[in-house]
Amino acid sequence: MTSTHRLSLTVNGQAHDCEVEARLTLADCLRDKLDLTGTHLGCEHGVCGACTVVVDGAAVRSCLIFAVQAQGAEIKTVEGLADGDRLSDLQQAFHDNFALQCGFCTPGFLATAEAFLSENPSPTRAEVQSAISGNICRCTGYVSIIDAILETAARRRGEPV
Amino acid sequence: MKPPKFDYFAPTEIADALTLIAEHGEDSRFLAGGQSLVPMLNFRVAAPSALIDLNRVAELQQVRVDDSGDLHLGAMTRTRQIECDPVIGAANPLLQAAASHIAHVQIRNRGTIGGSLAHADPAAELPGIVLVCNALLHIAGPAGKRVVIAEAFFESVFSTALADGELLTEIVFPAWPAARRWAFQEVSRREGDFAMVGIAAWFDTDDDNRITEARLAAIGAGDTPLRLPSAEAALVGNVADAALFADAAQAGIADLQPGSDIHASAEYRREVGGVLVGRVLTQAWERN
Numbered sequence: 001m002t003s004t005h006r007l008s009l010t011v012n013g014q015a016h017d018c019e020v021e022a023r024l025t026l027a028d029c030l031r032d033k034l035d036l037t038g039t040h041l042g043c044e045h046g047v048c049g050a051c052t053v054v055v056d057g058a059a060v061r062s063c064l065i066f067a068v069q070a071q072g073a074e075i076k077t078v079e080g081l082a083d084g085d086r087l088s089d090l091q092q093a094f095h096d097n098f099a100l101q102c103g104f105c106t107p108g109f110l111a112t113a114e115a116f117l118s119e120n121p122s123p124t125r126a127e128v129q130s131a132i133s134g135n136i137c138r139c140t141g142y143v144s145i146i147d148a149i150l151e152t153a154a155r156r157r158g159e160p161v
Numbered sequence: 162m163k164p165p166k167f168d169y170f171a172p173t174e175i176a177d178a179l180t181l182i183a184e185h186g187e188d189s190r191f192l193a194g195g196q197s198l199v200p201m202l203n204f205r206v207a208a209p210s211a212l213i214d215l216n217r218v219a220e221l222q223q224v225r226v227d228d229s230g231d232l233h234l235g236a237m238t239r240t241r242q243i244e245c246d247p248v249i250g251a252a253n254p255l256l257q258a259a260a261s262h263i264a265h266v267q268i269r270n271r272g273t274i275g276g277s278l279a280h281a282d283p284a285a286e287l288p289g290i291v292l293v294c295n296a297l298l299h300i301a302g303p304a305g306k307r308v309v310i311a312e313a314f315f316e317s318v319f320s321t322a323l324a325d326g327e328l329l330t331e332i333v334f335p336a337w338p339a340a341r342r343w344a345f346q347e348v349s350r351r352e353g354d355f356a357m358v359g360i361a362a363w364f365d366t367d368d369d370n371r372i373t374e375a376r377l378a379a380i381g382a383g384d385t386p387l388r389l390p391s392a393e394a395a396l397v398g399n400v401a402d403a404a405l406f407a408d409a410a411q412a413g414i415a416d417l418q419p420g421s422d423i424h425a426s427a428e429y430r431r432e433v434g435g436v437l438v439g440r441v442l443t444q445a446w447e448r449n
Contacts, residue, residue, distance in 0.1 A: 003168045022169030022212070023202075044162060045200035049267065058241070058270040064199040065271070068169055069216060112267065133352040134265025 005068045011036060012080030020067045027051040029067035030077060038078040038107050042136070049135030052108035053077050059115035076114070078107035090114060090152045099148040101139030108135050113149045123153055164202035168211040175220055175301055178213050179328060183303055185211040187325050192216070193237060193276030196268045221275070221330060226252045230336030236275025236329045240287075244269060253294065253334045255343040255363060259286045262345070265353040275329045278314070281321045284355040284381040286347070288315055292386045293361040293378035296334045302327035315385035341365055342401075342445035347380070348433050350424070356381045357425040358417075360389075360437040362445055364396060372396045372405075377441075382434050383418035391416050392438055401446050410439035 003022045008015065011034060018033045025044075030036045030053070042048035044063045051062040054076040081088040087095065090113060100106045109132060116123070116131040123131070128146045137145060154161045168185070172178045182189055189211035192198060201207040215221055221237035224246065232252035234243070243249055244260040263269055263277075263286050277287040278298065291298070291311040298309045303326045314322045323329060347359030364375035375396040377389040392413030399405050419430035 005169065021166070023164045023166055025164070025199075025203075028163070045203050046196060046268065049265070052267055059267045060270050061196075061267050063203065064195050066169070066195075066199075068171075069195075069214060071171075116266070130352060131266060134267050 027062035093148040097148040194272040240269040289380035289386040299331040344441040344444040389416040406442040413438040
């Protein structure tokens with residue numbers, strides 16, 4: 001037995017309507033129904049953090065929420081960061097600090113970092129480390145990612161970096 | 162993988178949730194934060210015929226402190242709120258401190274206290290905290306409402322006193338004296354991992370620094386969260402000092418019933434548990 005549901009949600013400021021099976025995860029809904037393939041699926045059981053998106057202001061694993069549960073929600077994904085070809089400040093900082101290599105984990109790190117910086121605009125290095133502890137990167141060794149997030153926080157505070 | 166097929170309902174009232182679970186029988190499950198159940202669906206180790214989603218039941222999200230100082234948490238209170246809400250921190254600082262050890266922020270943003278308790282992972286933090294705090298668990302079901310003390314709630318690994326069709330609705334933490342000493346520590350390989358062992362403790366003292374009441378609990382050290390009666394007995398009636406904490410740590414080892422798994426041997430867990438008892442008592446004492 002399965003049920004299908006009509007779903008309305010807002011992704012990166014744009015309203016969407018779609019019909020989803022109850023078992024469709026939010027991650028698969030974004031990728032397959034809305035063609036927003038920037039959100040990546042790694043482990044599909046809440047360990048790797050690659051699928052992290054921001055739902056109503058909070059970073060969550062989109063593989064552990066069903067799309068039907070996001071009815072009425074406001075969602076931000078990696079596609080909402082850049083302005084056309086112009087990278088966001090956080091994305092630019094990742095680029096400048098070599099904070100990605102293969103890039104598979106990057107959308108999850110960016111979503112996690114955006115939610116984190118909106119809650120904590122002046123983080124310590126230890127707080128950044130803790131904030132990204134739920135995201136796995138197998139390329140960088142994390143140091144460059146922490147540098148990029150700290151640099152973005154400093155720039156947003158108007159400090160020279 | 163992808164989860165198996167299921168029917169989905171999102172009631173807004175507790176009564177409707179109970180009706181739905183009764184209608185759909187024992188194959189149906191309540192869905193709380195989903196941070197344990199959805200991985201089980203994705204692995205296909207669970208295949209419920211229907212999910213009754215509790216996320217739209219406003220009554221289950223209420224948080225309040227009553228006139229006697231008891232802290233009432235609706236079962237759908239999210240871990241992140243427990244970690245951050247100053248009202249909760251003032252009403253029970255031990256609960257708040259332990260919440261920050263739970264998984265990662267993305268998990269804490271969704272996971273709920275009721276979900277964690279009903280799941281009853283013996284290494285999870287919140288079951289140990291409700292046990293050490295002597296919290297009351299309010300349950301609603303087809304036969305009406307009942308209240309279970311934390312000590313009677315956890316029966317075995319992933320097994321609780323909840324019967325088919327019953328719903329954990331509210332967790333009530335008894336009022337917390339301002340002068341109470343408390344601490345929580347755990348050892349895990351990486352931040353956010355399940356604890357290999359964790360210890361929560363609190364004690365009250367009189368004007369002569371004599372311990373009048375003490376309670377300790379261990380996580381990751383048995384099939385359920387465990388109280389440490391030997392450590393408690395070693396403390397009560399005696400003057401708090403380093404030598405007493407060392408005695409209690411030694412006594413507490415006998416209360417642990419750890420198993421061996423890929424993460425740590427039983428012997429290692431027992432040794433770490435004893436060390437942690439000493440550390441949390443010292444931290445609790447030195448904090449003020």
